Amino acid sequence: MSVLAGLQRGFIEALYAAEPPADPRLAIHHRNARANWRGALAAAHPTVRRLVGGSFFDAACDAYALAHPSRSGDLASFGGELARFLAGYAPAAALAYLPDVARLDWAVHESFLAADAGPIDLAALSCVPQADHGRLRFVLHPAVRMLQSAHPVVAIWEANRADRDGTPGRAEGPDHVLVMRDGFEPCPRTLPASDWDALSLLAAGASLDEAFDALGEHAALLQDLLVRYAAQGVLCGFESAA
Amino acid sequence: MPATVPVAAAGIGLRAPHYAALLARRPALGFLEVHAENFFATGGQPHAYLDRFRAHYEISVHGVGLSLGSVDPLDEAHLARLAELVGRIDPFLVSEHLCWSSFGGRHSNDLLPLPYTEEALDHVVARIGAVQDRLKRTLLVENISTYVQHSRAAMTEWEFLGEAARRSGCRVLLDVNNVWVNAVNHGFDPCRYIDAVDPAHVAQFHLAGFEATPAGLIDTHGAPVSEEVWQLYEHTLARIGPRPTLVEWDTDLPALDVLLDEAEHARTLASAAAHAALAA
Numbered sequence: 272m273s274v275l276a277g278l279q280r281g282f283i284e285a286l287y288a289a290e291p292p293a294d295p296r297l298a299i300h301h302r303n304a305r306a307n308w309r310g311a312l313a314a315a316h317p318t319v320r321r322l323v324g325g326s327f328f329d330a331a332c333d334a335y336a337l338a339h340p341s342r343s344g345d346l347a348s349f350g351g352e353l354a355r356f357l358a359g360y361a362p363a364a365a366l367a368y369l370p371d372v373a374r375l376d377w378a379v380h381e382s383f384l385a386a387d388a389g390p391i392d393l394a395a396l397s398c399v400p401q402a403d404h405g406r407l408r409f410v411l412h413p414a415v416r417m418l419q420s421a422h423p424v425v426a427i428w429e430a431n432r433a434d435r436d437g438t439p440g441r442a443e444g445p446d447h448v449l450v451m452r453d454g455f456e457p458c459p460r461t462l463p464a465s466d467w468d469a470l471s472l473l474a475a476g477a478s479l480d481e482a483f484d485a486l487g488e489h490a491a492l493l494q495d496l497l498v499r500y501a502a503q504g505v506l507c508g509f510e511s512a513a
Numbered sequence: 514m515p516a517t518v519p520v521a522a523a524g525i526g527l528r529a530p531h532y533a534a535l536l537a538r539r540p541a542l543g544f545l546e547v548h549a550e551n552f553f554a555t556g557g558q559p560h561a562y563l564d565r566f567r568a569h570y571e572i573s574v575h576g577v578g579l580s581l582g583s584v585d586p587l588d589e590a591h592l593a594r595l596a597e598l599v600g601r602i603d604p605f606l607v608s609e610h611l612c613w614s615s616f617g618g619r620h621s622n623d624l625l626p627l628p629y630t631e632e633a634l635d636h637v638v639a640r641i642g643a644v645q646d647r648l649k650r651t652l653l654v655e656n657i658s659t660y661v662q663h664s665r666a667a668m669t670e671w672e673f674l675g676e677a678a679r680r681s682g683c684r685v686l687l688d689v690n691n692v693w694v695n696a697v698n699h700g701f702d703p704c705r706y707i708d709a710v711d712p713a714h715v716a717q718f719h720l721a722g723f724e725a726t727p728a729g730l731i732d733t734h735g736a737p738v739s740e741e742v743w744q745l746y747e748h749t750l751a752r753i754g755p756r757p758t759l760v761e762w763d764t765d766l767p768a769l770d771v772l773l774d775e776a777e778h779a780r781t782l783a784s785a786a787a788h789a790a791l792a793a
Contacts, residue, residue, distance in 0.1 A: 276584040344580055344614060346622055384555075387557065414556070
C-alpha cells in the first residue's frame with residue numbers, strides 16, 4: 272500500500288471509530304462527519320426525527336453510520352437503509368411503527384428528487400390494436416413510490432408535519448401507500464388494497480394479461496384503474512409489445 | 514469565461530431558504546454559486562428552481578463531494594451527474610476542493626487534508642486531469658481549511674497548490690478565509706501564502722466566516738467574514754487583482770440582506786482595487 276493510501280486508510284478508520292480520537296484537531300473531523308451525516312439523515316427523515324426527538328435521533332444516526340457507512344459524496348443518497356437499521360436497533364424496539372415511518376420518509380425523499388415526466392400519450396395508446404392490449408406494459412411516474420405497512424404510517428406522517436401537533440387522525444393500519452408529487456411536493460396517500468395490488472403489479476413490469484391473471488377476482492377493476500391513474504399522472508407511459 | 518461576469522463581481526451561495534426572496538427581489542449580484550450535489554436531482558423542485566435562477570444569473574458550480582485526492586477510483590456515477598449538471602446549466606466556473614474525502618468506499622463527507630508530498634501531488638494532478646478530460650473544461654481547485662498537519666510534508670501548502678495548478682493546467686479558487694484559518698492553526702504568515710500564489714492561476718475568491726475554538730479556528734461558513742479576513746482580502750486584491758468573489762454561508766443561514774451586504778462589501782473592495790490598478 273502506498274504511503275498516501277496508508278494515510279487515508281488510517282484517517283478514515285479514525286473517523287469511523289465510535290469514540291472521537293484523542294487528538295483534538297482530528298476530533299474536529301470526527302465531529303464534522305457526524306454533523307454532516309446527522310444533517311443528511313434529518314433532512315431525509317423529518318418524521319422519524321420528530322417522533323423520537325433530536326438527541327435520540329442523533330445517537331441513532333451515529334450508530335447507523337457505523338453500520339451503514341456513507342458510500343457517496345452526495346449526502347442525499349445517505350440513509351436508504353435507515354428503516355432496516357431501526358428494525359434491529361434495540362433502543363427503538365418499543366416503537367414498532369418506526370421502521371415503516373422511516374421507509375415512508377425515504378420514499379418521500381426519493382420522490383422529491385426524482386425525474387420529471389409528462390402525462391401518458393393517450394393518442395399513441397389509442398393506436399395500439401385491441402389484439403395487442405394484453406401485452407401492454409405501463410410505466411409509472413419516476414416520482415411514484417409505493418409501500419405497505421401494518422401501521423397507520425400515512426396518518427403518522429401527516430400528523431408530524433411542521434404545522435401539526437403530532438396526533439394521528441387514525442390509530443389503525445394497515446396502510447397501502449402511494450407517494451406521488453403534487454407540483455413539487457411529494458404527497459403520500461392510502462389506496463384501497465385492490466388498487467395498490469394492481470399498481471404494484473404494473474410497477475413490477477407485469478403486462479396487462481399478467482396483471483389480469485394475478486388479480487383474480489379484482490381483475491375487473493383493471494380498466495377503471497388504468498383510466499384513473501393515467502389521469503392522475505401516476506401512469507405516465509407504456510410499452511407495447513409491437 | 515463569458516464576459517458577462519466582471520472580475521470585480523461578487524456573488525452569494527444559492528440556498529433553498531432564500532429561493533423565494535431571491536426570485537421576488539432579483540437583487541443585482543455578479544453570480545450565484547450552487548453546491549453541485551444539491552442539484553444532482555434529475556427533476557422536481559431543485560431542477561426547476563435552478564433553471565429559473567439560471568435565466569436571471571450567471572452560475573458557478575462548486576462540488577463538495579468528488580473526493581478528488583482519494584486513492585479510491587474516481588466515482589464515475591458522481592462525475593456523470595456533475596457532467597450532466599454542467600452541461601445543462603453552462604456555469605461560468607466549475608470548482609472542487611484540493612482534498613480527499615473517502616477511502617475503501619467509505620465517505621467522510623468532509624474535506625480532508627492531503628499530505629504535501631510528491632506522491633500526493635502526482636496523484637491529485639492525474640485526478641484533476643481526468644476530471645477536466647471528462648468535463649471538457651478547466652476545473653478550479655480550492656484550498657481547504659486544515660486542522661491536522663501530516664508529518665511527512667515535503668513542501669508548503671502554497672507550493673503544493675501552485676504545483677497542482679501548474680502541472681494539471683487547472684486554475685485556483687483561492688479561499689482567503691481558509692488561508693487565514695490555516696495561518697492561525699499552523700502558525701505561518703498568511704501574506705506569505707498569498708504572495709506566493711501565481712496571479713495567473715487564480716480564477717475566483719471565496720470569503721467566509723470561521724469559528725474560534727480551543728482546538729483552533731474552524732471553517733464553519735456560519736458567521737460573517739471576520740475583520741482579519743477582510744484585511745487579508747484587501748491584501749489579496751492588491752497582490753493578485755480582483756476576481757469574482759463568493760461570500761459563503763452554509764450553516765445558521767442569515768436573512769438574505771445580510772448576505773447581500775457582505776457581497777456588496779466584497780464588490781466595493783474589488784472595484785476599488787480594480788480602479789487603483791488602472792490608475793497605477
